[in-house]
Amino acid sequence: MKKALLLWIIVFNMGILAAQKLSINGKILNFEKKPIENATVYLLKQKDSSIINYTASNKEGKFSLKTDELNIPTILKIDFDKLSSFSKNFEAIDQSISLGEIELEKNAVFSIEEVKIKVSPIKIKKDTIEFNASSLKVRPDSKIEELLKQIPGVEISNDKKITVNGKEVDQIMINGKPFFNKDGKIALQNLPADIIKNIQFTTTKTKEEELSGKTPKSKNTTINFTIDDKKNKGLISRLTLGYGSDKRYEGNAFLSYFKNDTRISVVASSNNINSEGYSSDQVFDSMRNNGGTQTKQGLQKSSTIGLNYNDKFGKDFDLDNFGLLQSKNNLETQSKVSRTTLLPDFTLKTNSESKGKSETEQYNFNFSTRIKLDSLTDIYFSPSFSKSKNFSFNNSTSTTLKDNILLNESDSYSNSNSENNSFSPNIYISKRFKKEGRTANIGINTSISEVKNNDLSKSKTIFYQSNNPNDNRDQLAKNKSQNNDYGFTAGYTEPISDSVSLTANLRYQSKLSSDFKEVNDFDVNTGKYSKYNSVLSNSLNQKINQISPELTLSVNKKKFNIWFSLSLDISDMKTSSIFNQQQYDLQKSFFLPNYNAVFQYAFSETKRLTLTNYSGFTTPSASQLIPYLNLSDPLVSYQGNPDLKSTWTNKSSIFFSNFNLIKNLTYYVNVDFGYINNDITNFSYYDASGKQFITYANVSGNKTVALGGNIAKTYKWEKSKFTINPTFNMTYDYKRGFINDEKFTSNSYSINPGINLTYEIPDKFTIKPSYSIGYNSSSYTNYSIDQVQTTNQSLKVEVTNYILKSNLVFGNDFVYSTSSNFAPGLKRDYYFWNTSLGYSFFDKQLIAKVKIYDVLNQNQSVKRTITNSYFEDREDLILKRYIMFSLTMKLNKFAGKKAE
Numbered sequence: 050m051k052k053a054l055l056l057w058i059i060v061f062n063m064g065i066l067a068a069q070k071l072s073i074n075g076k077i078l079n080f081e082k083k084p085i086e087n088a089t090v091y092l093l094k095q096k097d098s099s100i101i102n103y104t105a106s107n108k109e110g111k112f113s114l115k116t117d118e119l120n121i122p123t124i125l126k127i128d129f130d131k132l133s134s135f136s137k138n139f140e141a142i143d144q145s146i147s148l149g150e151i152e153l154e155k156n157a158v159f160s161i162e163e164v165k166i167k168v169s170p171i172k173i174k175k176d177t178i179e180f181n182a183s184s185l186k187v188r189p190d191s192k193i194e195e196l197l198k199q200i201p202g203v204e205i206s207n208d209k210k211i212t213v214n215g216k217e218v219d220q221i222m223i224n225g226k227p228f229f230n231k232d233g234k235i236a237l238q239n240l241p242a243d244i245i246k247n248i249q250f251t252t253t254k255t256k257e258e259e260l261s262g263k264t265p266k267s268k269n270t271t272i273n274f275t276i277d278d279k280k281n282k283g284l285i286s287r288l289t290l291g292y293g294s295d296k297r298y299e300g301n302a303f304l305s306y307f308k309n310d311t312r313i314s315v316v317a318s319s320n321n322i323n324s325e326g327y328s329s330d331q332v333f334d335s336m337r338n339n340g341g342t343q344t345k346q347g348l349q350k351s352s353t354i355g356l357n358y359n360d361k362f363g364k365d366f367d368l369d370n371f372g373l374l375q376s377k378n379n380l381e382t383q384s385k386v387s388r389t390t391l392l393p394d395f396t397l398k399t400n401s402e403s404k405g406k407s408e409t410e411q412y413n414f415n416f417s418t419r420i421k422l423d424s425l426t427d428i429y430f431s432p433s434f435s436k437s438k439n440f441s442f443n444n445s446t447s448t449t450l451k452d453n454i455l456l457n458e459s460d461s462y463s464n465s466n467s468e469n470n471s472f473s474p475n476i477y478i479s480k481r482f483k484k485e486g487r488t489a490n491i492g493i494n495t496s497i498s499e500v501k502n503n504d505l506s507k508s509k510t511i512f513y514q515s516n517n518p519n520d521n522r523d524q525l526a527k528n529k530s531q532n533n534d535y536g537f538t539a540g541y542t543e544p545i546s547d548s549v550s551l552t553a554n555l556r557y558q559s560k561l562s563s564d565f566k567e568v569n570d571f572d573v574n575t576g577k578y579s580k581y582n583s584v585l586s587n588s589l590n591q592k593i594n595q596i597s598p599e600l601t602l603s604v605n606k607k608k609f610n611i612w613f614s615l616s617l618d619i620s621d622m623k624t625s626s627i628f629n630q631q632q633y634d635l636q637k638s639f640f641l642p643n644y645n646a647v648f649q650y651a652f653s654e655t656k657r658l659t660l661t662n663y664s665g666f667t668t669p670s671a672s673q674l675i676p677y678l679n680l681s682d683p684l685v686s687y688q689g690n691p692d693l694k695s696t697w698t699n700k701s702s703i704f705f706s707n708f709n710l711i712k713n714l715t716y717y718v719n720v721d722f723g724y725i726n727n728d729i730t731n732f733s734y735y736d737a738s739g740k741q742f743i744t745y746a747n748v749s750g751n752k753t754v755a756l757g758g759n760i761a762k763t764y765k766w767e768k769s770k771f772t773i774n775p776t777f778n779m780t781y782d783y784k785r786g787f788i789n790d791e792k793f794t795s796n797s798y799s800i801n802p803g804i805n806l807t808y809e810i811p812d813k814f815t816i817k818p819s820y821s822i823g824y825n826s827s828s829y830t831n832y833s834i835d836q837v838q839t840t841n842q843s844l845k846v847e848v849t850n851y852i853l854k855s856n857l858v859f860g861n862d863f864v865y866s867t868s869s870n871f872a873p874g875l876k877r878d879y880y881f882w883n884t885s886l887g888y889s890f891f892d893k894q895l896i897a898k899v900k901i902y903d904v905l906n907q908n909q910s911v912k913r914t915i916t917n918s919y920f921e922d923r924e925d926l927i928l929k930r931y932i933m934f935s936l937t938m939k940l941n942k943f944a945g946k947k948a949e
Contacts, residue, residue, distance in 0.1 A: 073114040075148035077106045077127060077135075080155055084110030088129040088153070089172050095122035095138070098184060103171050104653075107607065117712070118143050128172065129153055182245040193245055193274055194237040200248065204715060204761050204772075209234075212715070212761075213250050213270045216706065220253055220271040224281075226369055229314055229357045233272070239285055239303055244943055246277040260427045260479035261488040261542070264605045266612060266647060268659060268704065282308045283943035291898075291935030297322055299935065310361035319352040322902070323928050346910055346925040350379040365421040369431075374413040381406050383926035387872040390919045391832045392789045397739060398450045405443035412436045425481040432474040439467045449684075449739040451514075456739035459510040459684065467502030486544030494536035502528050510683040515738035520683040523571040525578035526585070533561040552601040554616075560593040585681055587628045591671050595620035612647040620668070628677035635675055641666035641695060655708040663700045669693040669729060673745050683740075690732075690745045697726040713763035721755040731918075732787040748785045755780045774805040776821075784917040788832075795917035797827040812855050817847040827915050837920045839913045840869045856893070860885040871913060872922040879907045896937040906930040 073092070077085045090112045091103035101123065106112045114125075119142040127135040132153040139146075170184035185199040197203045197211065204212045211218040221233020228236035253267040284306050291299040301318035318324070355374035361367050383404045390397040417431035442464035449456045477492040503525065510520040540554040565588045570580040599616035618641040626633045643665035650658045672679075672689060679687040706717035732746040756779045763772045782797040803821030808814075823841040843866045850859040860883075867878035882905050887898035910925040 071116050071118065071142060071145045073116065073125060073142075073146045073148065075112060076150050077110045077112065077129070078150055078152045079129075079132060080152065082152070084108065085129055085132075085153065086110065088112070088127055090114050090125070090127050091171050092116060093124045093126065093170070095124055097186070098170065099186075100170060100184075103178075116142055127151060127153065131155075178250045180248045182242065182248060185242075187242050191242040192238055193240045193242050196242050196245060196248060197237075197272070204774075211272075213272070216252075216268060216270045218272055219267075219269040222271060222273040223312075224276055224310075225273055226312075226359045227357075228312075229316065229355070229372075235303065235314075235316065236274070239287060239305070240274070241285075241941060241943075244276050244280040244283070245274050247275040249273040249275065256429055256477055257479070257490060257540075260429065260477070261481065261490065262486075263488070263542070264603070264610060266610075276307075280943045283941065285941050287937065287939040289935055289937040291900075291933045293900075293933030294931045297931040297933055299324065299933065310359075312357075312359045314357040315355070316357075317352075317354045321348070321350040322931070322933075323347075323349045324351065346384075346927060347380045347382040348926065348928060349381075352377045367419040367421075369417040369419060370415060371417075372413070372415045374411075376409075376411050378409045378411075379406070380409075381926070385875075385924045386921060387875075387923075388919055388921040389834075391793075391829060391834055392735065393791045393793070393831050393833065394789075395451055395833050397456075397735070399447060400450075401445060401447035403443055403445035405441060407439060407441035409437060409439045411438075425483075427479045429477040429479070430475075431477075432472070434472050435470070437469045439465070439469075441465050451739065454514065456514050456737075457510060457512050457684065459508060461506065461508035463504065463506040463508075465502055465504045467500065469498070469500045471496065471498035473497070484544065486542065486547075486550055488540075488542045490538075490540045492536075492538040494534075494538070496532070496534040498532045500528070500530040504528065508683060512738035512740070515736060517736070517738045517740065522683070524568050524582065524585070525571075526566060526568045529563075529565045531561075531563050535559045535561075548605050550603045550605075552603065554599040554601070556595075556597040556599070558593075558595045558597075560591070560595075562589075562591045564589045583630050587626065587677070589624065589626040589671065589675075591622070591624045593620060593622050607651075609648065609650040611649075613644070614646075615642070615644045617642050618666070622668070622671070624671050624675065626671075626675055626677070628675075628679075631677070633675050633677055635671070635691065637668075637674070639666075639668050639695060641668070652707075657706055659702075659704040661700075661702045661704075664698070666695045666697050668695050669745070673729060685741045685743065688742070688744045693729060693745055694727040694747050696728055696747075699724045713765065714761070716760040717758065719755075719757040721753070723753040725749070725751040728785075730786045732790075734790045746787060748787075750783070750785055752783050753780065769808070769810045771809075772805075772807040774807070776803045776805070777801070782917075786917060788918055791831055793829060793831045793917075795827055795829050797915065797917070798825070800824045812851050814851065815847075815849040817845075819845045825913075825915055827917070827920075829917075837915055838870060839915065842867050856889045858885075858887045858889075860887075868911065868913065871911060875911050875922055875924050876909060877911070879909050880905050881908050894939055896939075898935045898937070900933050900935070901930070902928070902933070903930040 075090075077088045077090075079085050085106055086108050088106040088110070089103065090106065092101040092114060093099065094101060101119070102114055102116055104112055104114045119139075121141070123139045123142065125137045125139065132155065135151055135153060137148070170181050172179045180200055182196055185196050187195040187199060194205070198205060220227075220231045221236060222228070222231075223236055223240070227233075228240070249272070251271050251273070252265040253269040253271045254265040255267075257263065258265045285304070287301075287303045289299070289301050299318075299320035299322055301316075301320075303314075303316050305312065305314040307313070353374065353376045355372065358371040359368060384402070386399075386401045386403075388399045388401075390399065413433070413435045415431070415433040417429070420428040420430070422428065442462070444462050446458070446460050448458040473494075473496045475492070475494050478490060480489045482488065505525050506522060507524075508520070508522045512519060536556065536558045538554065538556045540552060542550050542552040544550045566586055568582040568585040569578040570582050571577075572579045595618060597616050597618045599614055601612060601614040604611040618639065620639045620641075622635070622637045622639070624633075624635045626635075644663070645665075646660075646662045648660040652658070672687075673693055674691050675689040676691055677689060700721070700723045702722070703720045704717065705719075706715075708715045726749040727747040728749065728751045729745055730748050731743050733741055733743040735741050756777075758777045759774070760776075761772060761774045763770060778799075778801045780797075780799040782795075784795045784797070786793055786795075801821065801823045803819065805817070805819040807817045809816075821843050824838075825840075826836065826838045828836045843864065846861075846863045848861045848863075851857075852859065862883040864881040865878070866881070869877065871877050881903060883900070883902055884904055885898060885900040887896050889896045906929060908927060908929060910927045912923055914921045914923065
């Protein structure tokens with residue numbers, strides 16, 4: 050543990066100390082001798098035109114391009130729209146260089162025969178960095194994911210998380226619109242690289258920021274791929290069918306047609322190998338994506354079919370997204386749990402086992418469109434609808450012991466039929482004015498939902514060490530829940546200066562909810578569930594009205610941005626309920642202030658610091674406030690507390706990221722701190738039979754501290770690349786609470802260092818080893834146990850070999866995992882190995898594969914959970930070894946020609 054932590058610290062400090070030594074400085078002017086802002090300055094290798102570093106000029110036209118000593122020929126280029134380019138060659142760079150004033154002339158006019166088109170490989174436009182795809186060298190049959198790997202500052206981790214200059218990517222768009230969904234996985238793995246013209250990186254914007262032109266506040270990045278106009282017409286298709294041992298199967302199909310602004314995509318899949326939806330890994334297909342190095346609980350069969358449509362009708366009507374998705378899932382589960390509940394004078398040991406199945410069918414519809422009423426007014430309309438049906442059943446047994454003395458045991462069976470419908474018609478209107486920065490907006494956010502379910506339960510609970518009567522149940526419960534949430538927002542922004550603005554917002558929200566539950570016991574005389582159970586039957590009607598005025602001050606400078614918002618939540622809660630034939634009415638009013646402050650400072654295009662602080666209140670729920678006794682669980686009873694106070698939370702964070710383009714080094718450090726007053730916690734006690742009674746209480750002083758860091762350093766040679774990526778995360782939690790009528794405190798520590806390595810020879814060989822260790826420890830006061838600890842270690846290796854000009858691909862994933870301090874009977878370590886061999890033929894339009902999942906047949910899911918009142922060891926049923934043969938066919942045509 051200490052060695053792993055020391056390694057991470059050494060590498061981290063090496064990264065911070067790795068500094069850029071030299072610089073190329075200058076001042077850029079136009080032909081009128083005026084400074085040029087945001088001119089793109091970049092340094093290229095003469096040999097292959099690959100980018101070494103880039104920057105942009107400031108308001109004074111000045112720039113400073115960082116570089117190390119270079120003993121190779123290079124070219125410095127400066128570009129700006131509608132002006133001639135500047136270039137200068139260097140045979141070597143061994144000292145800082147000052148170029149003085151550089152004047153860009155008007156573009157000269159030539160005859161058509163003399164014109165020679167040259168495309169800049171990179172452009173910087175305010176907060177957008179754009180790369181020209183033709184300047185990136187990839188295989189002719191590559192997907193657009195390979196383009197990203199060639200761009201400086203882009204990192205794709207082993208779990209497919211993408212970061213750009215240390216900022217996480219949360220949206221991937223094609224021509225400014227989602228390609229089926231915003232995560233972009235289908236686009237990355239299916240769209241060919243040779244149809245892409247440009248790749249743009251921008252800060253992720255909300256719909257309000259996008260329509261109003263406000264500076265985005267997000268820490269994340271959006272990637273937009275622009276299709277070449279000459280190739281923006283084509284068809285992409287892919288079909289995979291596979292069958293294997295133990296009747297395992299998979300099949301998926303993808304079809305996409307696009308022409309200019311029109312794009313129609315269809316996706317379909319079906320499998321029983323725990324894969325949800327469509328995925329297409331080059332080596333393992335669905336195997337790696339559904340958990341080649343991770344375990345998914347249960348055995349799942351799933352099928353999905355969906356349609357996605359994007360289009361543009363004239364200049365004023367833009368169809369962002371039209372989506373239909375239907376899915377079915379059948380899940381079989383089985384678990385074994387050993388839980389130790391910590392009490393002041395003793396511990397309770399509960400052992401339980403359960404088996405169950407569930408079948409779910411779901412339909413989703415979403416639609417979003419943007420309408421331009423005029424050049425300054427936009428309407429964004431985005432309704433959505435979902436419907437789901439579910440049937441499930443479960444058998445479970447449990448026993449509870451105190452000092453090896455049996456207190457109670459329970460045996461139960463339950464099944465449930467449910468139906469859920471929800472509808473959300475949302476509309477947003479944005480109005481810009483002639484004065485730059487002045488905007489107004491209104492929005493209507495509505496959600497209407499209804500849930501119906503019938504629950505049948507049969508249970509027998511025996512109490513051995515008390516006078517409590519045994520609890521035997523055979524009941525049918527009919528439940529109906531309705532929730533209507535109506536929201537209205539209005540906002541106005543007034544610029545105070547060119548960089549300072551003031552925004553006033555007003556939010557109104559009305560929440561109406563009703564819950565009805567009717568329970569009937571089985572009547573042996575009639576053979577029906579006809580005996581009304583007044584103790585468990587109940588109803589609840591609730592109405593909450595809330596109005597929230599908010600004032601936000603924004604300061605947007607070239608180097609820094611500041612946002613400070615202050616709001617007041619004024620709400621009124623009214624509830625009317627009946628429990629055990631008693632009427633409970635409750636009315637509460639709340640006046641709760643909140644504030645949020647954000648400070649962002651850009652040391653350079655790639656070095657940023659973000660400070661945030663939030664303070665706000667949350668109100669207790671109706672179930673926590675109403676003082677009725679809930680006896681629906683034979684072993685746990687709940688009762689509300691009308692005297693609960695609102696919870697106050699204060700959160701602060703520091704985030705620093707830097708990307709050294711010359712060193713190919715990215716790192717970030719993140720620190721979070723949270724403090725809570727009047728936190729709502731369980732106030733419980735146990736009787737002699739092991740039955741638990743819970744109400745709620747407020748406690749103050751709970752706090753959390755989290756520290757995280759990540760470094761990615763890449764070394765490149767002519768035909769190979771090596772990346773080292775150490776990570777570190779640490780969390781400290783301090784909790785106060787009540788157990789068995791007594792106060793307790795817990796101190797929990799979690800330390801998780803790790804390291805990921807990648808070595809790649811393109812088209813030949815890739816190896817990705819990684820190691821992680823997790824150490825968890827909790828210490829307690831006023832408990833029968835002082836401390837609980839556990840250590841988890843995992844070693845993973847992914848190896849991919851490309852043979853015979855990449856026509857033969859051999860892949861292997863290997864995992865070794867071990868853990869300490871598990872309960873007796875649970876295996877603490879295991880080996881997990883997947884392997885795949887695929888062969889491409891007919892110009893790579895057909896791919897035949899054989900894959901083996903869990904070669905050693907040792908896969909398992911065992912984990913330990915530590916909380917402030919118990920620790921638990923759990924083992925779940927998961928997918929085991931199978932062999933599968935599959936055949937994939939793909940056919941792509943663009944601009945009337947087959948793709949090479």
